[in-house]
Amino acid sequence: MKAWQIENSFGLENLHIKEVAYPKLQNGQVLIKMAACSLNYRDLVTVAGAYGKTVKTPLVPCSDGVGTVVEQGPNATRFPIGTRISPIFFPHWIDGAATPYVLPDALGGAYDGTLAQYMAVDEKACVMVPDHLTDVQAASLPCAALTAWSALFEQADLNSSDSLVIQGTGGVALFALLFAKAVGAQVLITSSSDQKLAMAKELGADHTVNYYDNPNWRNEVKSVWSEGADHIIELGGAQTLEQSIRSVRIGGHISLIGVLTGTNTSSIPLPLILMRNIRIQGVTVGSRSAFERMNDFIREHKITPVIDRTFNFNEVPSAFKYLESGQHFGKVCIEL
Template sequence: MKAWQIKDQFGLRHLELCDTPKPILKSGEILLKMQAASLNYRDMVTVEGGYGKTVKTPLIPCSDGAGVVEECGPNTSRFNRGDLICPSFFPNWKDGSADPGKLPDALGGAYGGTLCDYMVVSEDACVKAPAHLNAIEAATLPCAALTAWSALFELSSLKSSDCLVIQGTGGVALFALQLAKAVGATVLITSSSDEKLERARNLGADHLVNYRTHPQWDREVKKIWSQGADHIIELGGAQTLEQSIRATRIGGHISLIGVLSGANTNTIPLPLILMRNIRIQGVTVGSRTAFERMNSFLEKHQIHPVIDTTFPFDETIAAFKHLTSGKHFGKVCVEF
């Protein structure tokens, strides 16, 4: 089979398209003929060696993808040949809350990932794709969509009366926007691009703030909601967390998901967190059963992922370069 591999050296220029043996099924496993994959920031960090010695090579990168069941091994019963399937980001996290037995081992890190034309997975470590989505759309779900879903509905309970702030227009951000609007919440989006903000408005965003024009964007939030936002999707990290805290109402909730502007900060206003009873919740994807609940929601509301660009399988390196350019709006995908 064909597979992209990190072999002896990290770095995008060392990512190779290789011929590897077609995997053989064991009991409880299914063979997927992969149709598509999608890229996350985490995948680029992995390829560049950002996780250090925790990643062993050779490795097939990427956590997100979708494939058709080509063969079912012995002692399998959850799926049929021809079903469109998404492998789970965390193969060992079937249900319940996170614990050391379920995290941190993930596809495209501890386990080989989705950038291959055939993939063997445990039938307990994957879900059936929503019926209304094609393979490229389904391939965007395992990490970005499930992270947004977990932040809003598994680890909190977003309501129609809530006001939500979302940072940026990447994959998690746009899924959060679509999910929030499906339940009727009011959403404010921040971005450095007026063009992207207008596209977010077309997806249902109620309020738009350009953080280049308004670097103290927390004050813009307070102009709209004087008490602050009920919930914030925090994707920036070190350079944005303080403003998120200042933009959150008493008793509000911050979902800490990304560290795009850095991982370390010395500017956290701890008294504001304490005296205003703010909850900061780390969010790391979610369980298989959470994935299934999300897929039911997506089907009910007929939500389609926002796809920026789709590259052919043999142009995967160009797909990674497009991801790192920051020009994308929504998901960057690879079609097999």
């Protein structure tokens, strides 16, 4: 079978399509014929060799994908042949809180990922996907969607009376927007692109701010909600965290998800966090049980992921370059 693999050295120039051995099923595993994959910023970092010590070569990258069960290994009974399923991001995180056992091992990092024609996966590390989604749409769920879901509903309790600030228009951001509007929350979204902000408006965003035109966007947040927002999806990192802290209300909640502007900062206003009872919560994807709860929500509300562009299996390097360019609005996907 064919798979995209980093064989010896990291770097996109070293990601090549290879003929690799067909998976042999172990006890409790299922064989998935992959139909589609989607890319995350984390995949760019992994291929570049900057994700951490758990990532070794050779490696099949990418965590997100969907396919159909075509074979069951010994004692595998959860999914009949023909069932459409996705592997989960953290194969050992089934339920409850994260532990050292379930983190940081993840698909496309510590383990071979989804950029292959077939995958052998423990059946306990998979979920069924909503029937109303296409393969490409379903492939976008395991990382970006579940991260947004965990931030809003597993580690917080977003409801219709709440206000939410979302930074950017990437995968996590747009899933957060879709989920928030499904429960009736008010949403302000930021971007450097007026075109992307207009598209976010079409998806239901109530307020938009171009942070190039308004670099102190916290003032815009306070002009909409004088006491500050209830929740903030913090995706920027070092250069945006201070503004998030100054934009959230007393007792508010900041979901720290991304570090797109860097990992170091010297201007975190610690007294504000203390005096205003602000909760900052790191978010790292989620468990299988959370994935299943999210899928029930997606089914109930008939939510459709935003797909920017789909590449074919022979165009994987081009897909990575397109993601890196930042032109996308929504998910960048691979169709097998």
